[in-house]
Every structure is written in C-alpha cells, then in structure tokens.
Amino acid sequence: MPYTIDKAVAGEFDDVVDQTTAALEDEGFGVLCDIDVRATFAEKLDLDDQFRRYRILGACNPSLAHEGLETELRLGALLPCNVIVYEEDDGTVGVSAVDPHVLLGAVEGAALDAVADEVRARFERVLDALPAADDE
Secondary structure (H helix, E strand, C coil): CCCEEEEEECCCHHHHHHHHHHHHHHCCCEEEEEEEHHHHHHHHHCCCCCCCCEEEEEEECHHHHHHHHHHCHHHHHHCCEEEEEEECCCCCEEEEEECHHHHHHHCCCCCCHHHHHHHHHHHHHHHHHCCEHHHC
C-alpha cells in the first residue's frame, strides 16, 4: 500500500521547496521544521554532498492538529505530517506528502477519519498547485 501522495514537479530544486512551502501555507499549514538531509549527512557522516538534495518539511495545520489531539491525545507522536522534496535519479524534482489515511491507520477506530480526509484533501491541493514536470 502506498504511504505517500506523489508528484513530479517542474523547476529547480530550491524553487520547488519554496513553492511547496507557499502552497502548504495557502492550505493553512506551517512548516515547523525543515531538515536538509543532504547537509545533515555531509556534516554527520562526512559524505560531502554524496547524497541527492532532499528536504523534509514538517507541516502542521494547527486547527486540524488540535482537533486530532482532542480526539486522540497520543496522536502527537505522529505529528507533524511530513512533506518531502527530493531529487530523482534523472535530476527531476519529486514532492511527496505522507498519506494521512495510512499514517492514521495506526490509530484504532474511525474517530480520526474526518481529520485524515481533510488533511489528504489539503495535501492533494498542495500538490495540484505545483507545476507538473510534464507541463514543461
């Protein structure tokens, strides 16, 4: 079962990161953390840019997070929701968001289904707002 919602995106890597962040903001998400995996590997593993450009954006919509935490207190262990921007082997840029239905599948019961539906709809709109690689 796929655990992400994916799109190949047109543009330069840093521009796609900026566009993704802006599209998340348009959907009410803030980026709580931005992890540059390549830089971390270079610093911590002495790999000196041997890994592809890869950023993990920890996205959170406060009202949806509040609703989820009111329903399931331990949900915070699964937050924030990650959106990644990465270079593919062919040099194109990919953007993937965690599928909230898969993520929340770890929580028993249907109490969070509405929150998962809303997060997924917003993530789909985020990806739709980005220019597709085949539009170039």
